[in-house]
Amino acid sequence: MPNVSLLKSLARKDGATVRMFIEGTPVDVPTDMNVAAALLFAGVTACRTTPVTGSERAPFCMMGVCFDCLVEIDGVPNRQGCMTPVREGMQVRRMDGARSVA
């Protein structure tokens, strides 16, 4: 899903990165980012589609209120990307439509 990013980084204090995987594709992002910020930084313009109409959605509030940045993290669905710090080796996947009851 990577694309052209709407956001860019200002000069950072620290160049340390972690390698995470977005839909299986390795991406190096600054260690202090959360998943939603990392997705936006990596150029992911939409992180899921809605259960009702299948419309594309992206992080909207960045403070844990709107739940538009829900993604699957390390196999667990419906995680708030903006509330979850990135970690080395983290696997993030988009969520399309409604969840099925396993």
Added chain:
Amino acid sequence: MSTKIVDLLVIGAGPAGLAAALEAKRHGLAPLVVDENVLPGGQIYRSVSRSPLADPAVLGPDYLRGRALVDAFTAAGIDYWPQTLAWQIGADRRVSITRQGTGGGTLQIEAGAIVLASGAQERPFPIPGWTLPGVMGVGAAQTLLKASALVPDSPAVLAGCGPLLYLFAWQLINAGVPVRAILDTAEPGGRREALRHAGGALRAPSYLLKGFKLLRAIRAAGVQHVKHVESLRVVGAQQAEGIEYVVDGRTARIDTALVLLHQGVIPNTQVTRSIGCEHEWDEAQLCWRPKTDAWGETSLPGIFVAGDGAGIAGALAAEPSGRLAAAQAAVKLGKLDDAKRDSRALSLRRELAAHTAIRPFLDALYRPADGFRAPADDSTIVCRCEEVTAGDVRRMAGLGCVGPNQTKTFSRCGMGPCQGRFCGMTVAELLAQAQGCAVPEVGYYRIRPPIKPVTLGELATAVEAPDFLSERAGFPK
């Protein structure tokens, strides 16, 4: 199952929560602070103690001053659990908490008193196209700047009104990031109404000066500033491609891939609602807030609310508000007598008054226009989660739905993952408008725990307090 017993539990580590904890410690309590974020500071001082920016000064002195508070908190050695979610809070002050995402389990806390400091959220800004990728809150964009050093790559359009809109534009300009335009929705009448409260504003000259400084800098930077915008629409198929706006009945369009919306902030009442605290409608601020006494105590004994969660007053008011709540909690817990509390409260109330004096002026000046709170365009999505439109809500009102809990049952409006946080206000205002009554008569959603998603495993696994503590080994202090 073991239960951890604390005298004072503080939920939220923004300025109100940090100040409450410091005040509690001063009076001999041993508070525990739990917070969802990684670092203390809340949204206003997000990442202030460990900014990712090479030059955090671009954010301005009001942000940097938060460092002193966070440093004082850290130095005080107060028990602080970050990345911790209080997902169920009972009127009996039994609290269920979990470490998000660990798949660990739930720890029960029994608190002698609780200070809720869960702050504010951005007011919903329902316009056509606001769900498209490429549309975010101004507060969201500011959080990306504070916590992740990210800024718009190509110039963004900022639309709406309120101090944060101008502050963020100023911060971007400081950082050398161009702003495409500001589409200002403040109504011309707001200025006239605000002048009626000029007395209060003049008692807070530093706020007025700050405002003038921001506006002057934005003008000096040559940012296109369109005033008296009557209507907005984000256009685009899969993502934002531009924004259409109406001034004097004429429609214009600016192409942009990034639209940032803001029309003020409102108290985050999700927690107080879920506990069953009584709430009241604040007509000046056009929002709900928990009913509190002069110490911030809610209708439920021993449960206090401090800071913006009790009514929007800003970061500087949040500190004395948190301290007043903690002082009263100390009295209730037998650590402080009434006389000592009252003498302590004198200076705190003076400090609080100095920062609340400006509010009636700001509330009137940046009162969000009716049409941006209760959208006239029936196609506007109101409930972002379940994609229920303004037209749907009006139709349900026509069928006889009198309150948000009925429209919720009819349409799932407010039943999605955000649990109504981003539609409750709009639905209530639409229903009130349709019925020709006041918002308090319409009411609000019934909010039930868990107030945020927890996994079945987390819910079903009771964690013993010592185990939970040992999990904290990797946390930053």
